[in-house]
Amino acid sequence: xxxxNKILIAFTSSLALTGCDKLFSNHVQCDDESATSLVTQxxxxxxxxxxxxxxxxxxKDGSIKDLDPAKLKLSAKNIxxxxxxxxxxxxxxxxxxxxxxxDLTVTVPSDLIKKxxxxxxxxxxxxxxxxxxxxxxxxxxxxxxxxLEYVLQPTDKGDKVLAQIKNSSDMQTLVSDTLTYAFLKPxxxxxxxxxxxxxxxxxxxxxxxxxxNEAALEAAxxxxxxxxxxxxxxxxxx
Numbered sequence: 001x002x003x004x005n006k007i008l009i010a011f012t013s014s015l016a017l018t019g020c021d022k023l024f025s026n027h028v029q030c031d032d033e034s035a036t037s038l039v040t041q042x043x044x045x046x047x048x049x050x051x052x053x054x055x056x057x058x059x060k061d062g063s064i065k066d067l068d069p070a071k072l073k074l075s076a077k078n079i080x081x082x083x084x085x086x087x088x089x090x091x092x093x094x095x096x097x098x099x100x101x102x103d104l105t106v107t108v109p110s111d112l113i114k115k116x117x118x119x120x121x122x123x124x125x126x127x128x129x130x131x132x133x134x135x136x137x138x139x140x141x142x143x144x145x146x147x148l149e150y151v152l153q154p155t156d157k158g159d160k161v162l163a164q165i166k167n168s169s170d171m172q173t174l175v176s177d178t179l180t181y182a183f184l185k186p187x188x189x190x191x192x193x194x195x196x197x198x199x200x201x202x203x204x205x206x207x208x209x210x211x212x213n214e215a216a217l218e219a220a221x222x223x224x225x226x227x228x229x230x231x232x233x234x235x236x237x238x
Contacts (some may be wrong), residue, residue: 012018028102028152028161031088035152036162039102043081045166050176051076058180064187072183079175080107083148097153106171108178113142116178121187122192128178135170146171 005148051073058064058072067127082105090099132139138146149166 001161003019005140017121026089026156027098028094030088030102030152031099034162035161036083038100038161039148039150040081040083040167042163042165043104043168043172044076044079046172047076047175048073050172051179054176054180058184064184066190067183067187072180075179075183075213076129078109078112079179081105081189082107089134095153099149101147101149104144104146104148104168104171106146108142108144108175110142112178112182115182115185117181119181119188122185122188123133125181128174134172137170137174137175141226144171158214160196 003044033182055069055072083104086100086102088098089101092098113128119125120127129139132144135143146168150170151162151164151166153162153164154160155162161187
């Protein structure tokens with residue numbers, strides 16, 4: 001059954017809704033174009049929500065004083081989600097739910113990977129590849145490959161379809177962190193320059209204080225030597 005091509009997205013947890021002019025009497029097919037488009041939209045919206053959470057934390061911590069917050073969310077537009085070869089895993093005979101799987105390829109531009117890795121190295125964080133390995137994400141050559149699992153279900157009224165993604169959290173974490181580090185790179189570099197200048201200033205101040213103390217010590221030693229000489233001359237006269 002074909003779904004209406006006009007999709008209206010709303011979120012409740014991991015659920016997304018799409019409008020349909022027809023009533024559903026059967027299960028939604030996994031390869032329905034509108035359904036797979038809805039899954040892609042859920043992936044994009046979940047990434048934006050993840051970046052929103054990251055941004056709130058960064059603002060709260062005062063970590064992006066010199067950056068435009070809007071650029072982090074905009075960076076999500078550079079991520080490409082590609083779906084191919086959907087499969088029907090299970091058609092529930094007791095409900096209108098259909099369990100599906102599909103090959104997902106997530107492409108992250110190489111310049112963002114490079115920026116992210118450079119920023120990570122400056123703060124001793126794991127590289128993109130190392131984090132992917134830790135998360136168990138299949139990552140290679142700027143691409144993430146995943147057999148994505150999702151469930152399609154029309155509502156009881158038959159005017160909407162729910163699409164729930166089941167196993168994308170680790171992939172979303174990797175992509176979100178990659179974009180966040182790439183976004184933070186200029187701030188990290190500026191902070192390091194400022195920290196270096198502060199260290200140098202402290203060293204100069206400490207050196208100045210040291211030289212002043214050395215001069216004062218030499219002056220005191222000279223004064224003591226002069227006093228000793230006068231005292232010695234007084235004893236000789238006596």
